[in-house]
Amino acid sequence: MRYLAGVLLALPVVAEPITFNKDIAPIIFHSCAPCHRPGEAAPFPLLTYEEVKSHA
Numbered sequence: 001m002r003y004l005a006g007v008l009l010a011l012p013v014v015a016e017p018i019t020f021n022k023d024i025a026p027i028i029f030h031s032c033a034p035c036h037r038p039g040e041a042a043p044f045p046l047l048t049y050e051e052v053k054s055h056a
């Protein structure tokens with residue numbers, strides 16, 4: 001019973017759609033943007049959805 005309750009509580013979290021701004025952008029900004037921005041070492045920026053998507 002405990003197990004089942006845990007699964008039911010977890011479901012809405014899992015079912016939420018993944019969005020760029022909420023889920024992807026923080027990872028990209030934290031891990032990639034220090035280099036992937038204009039003027040830095042990497043050859044292309046990864047600062048917007050379109051920029052990231054074009055390299056997906």
Ligand code: HEC
Pocket residue numbers: 028031032033034035036041042043055
């Ligand atoms: C320490 C700086 C740095 C970080 C942090 C960094 N990159 Fe890069 N990235 C580079 C550089 C420099 C190049 C160009 C490498 C080259 O020309 O050989 C590159 C190239 C790339 C390429 C092209 C690879 C290819 O084969 O053409 C992709 C895709 C990429 N990075 C994605 C990412 C992603 C996604 C992240 C975050 C998870 C990230 N990078 C984090 C510096 C970085």
